[in-house]
Amino acid sequence: MNIYKPLNSIFKPSVSYFSGYSIMHYDKEFPLLNVSPGPASISENIFKKLYDDIYSKNKYSYGNTPLEMSHRSPEYLEILNNVNLKIKNFMEIPNQFKILWTQGGGHGQFSAIPLNMKRINKNIKGGYLVSGTWSSRAFIESKKFINSENLLQNFYKNLTSIEYDRLPAQISIPSDIDYLYLCSNETVNGIEFKKNGIEYPGRNVLGKTKLIVDMSSDFLMKKVDWSNIDVAFACTSKNMGVAGANIVIIREDLIDSLSDNHSTPCTLDWKLYAETNSLYNTPAVFNIYLLNHIMDDYINTMKTIENVNDISKEKANILYEFLDNNQIFKPVVKDKECRSNINIPFIVGDGNEKMMEDFLEYCSKENLVGLRTQTPFSYKKLNLKEPLRISLYNGISVADVKHIVAIMKNFTLIYFK
């Protein structure tokens, strides 16, 4: 139960430039609300457990602290098995899928995908639904290794990947495509393939085409129809704790179909990860240990993935309701069918930079941070209005979102008084 900082009723913006990039606490008496797109907030319950495991009552329950735990120890293996089991149960992943824990984050998989898929067929062709910055990066990477095509090239004619704000209602797959790649939630653009909005193509559309999905920013937030999926992956830095590890959920028969081609770098080789229980090299032990606690927290507090999805929709509705009916803050993605419930970009004062910076300064004074990130995707260079963004991962509660809206409302009231 958060006791939020009482809202300031007076605000005098500083005359000097305030960038709003910092994620520092302004008032340490009160909790910090961090809405960063990732690495993201982790709930207080987890920190209590972490503290116990490192400093106090459980200190020796793993032989030593989780920071010092050997990946070859039975204690780590038990944690790894527990994490896999909890994720399988929570996400209802069928038995014909294997869970791998890789490193190199999401980007590692941008390279691993073409490199492994071409072991099924050396002339393999990937069809990429480039619907934002992350699928764009994956597409660019794939072209280093295989023949691939951007299937949405014409749909977003003349737009750069940071301007995408819609999705096609229908997706058709050319017959020469062996695998279809998509990102189910574009973290930067705020576009999402949603079950009750736009869905990603099902088996009836896919036919024999394999489906590979980047779930980095929506994994553990909504139900997945696994009958459509061949490979899914997600980096850990959003809903799974700290950056460093990456989950790959992959059909066992797809792993079996990979030729023993030893030219795939070992750290990207799905088959090698599968054969060694993700222990060929030293895994990100701390990530997996932390995730064990995070999964317990999700299971205890949110119970089911359906429930997480409902909470996620509720949080997004509260924020969109405000953004849609306000003169100062405007959502970037207008289309309700595909706007993300998780990452919500918005423009302040129709792109007025001074007003945006004043707003960021006000938020900082209210202990709200993470709305502006120094991304590698430059809006200025393209002469575009820079959006701010609020990310509503599982570490952000409904009460937190209500408080964020209260901060935004209060800013409008006192700024224009």
Ligand SMILES: Cc1ncc(COP(=O)(O)O)c(C=O)c1O
């Ligand atoms: C959807 C998505 N895919 C991939 C990535 C890249 O992940 P990483 O930075 O772990 O390589 C991100 C990072 O934010 C992301 O949001």
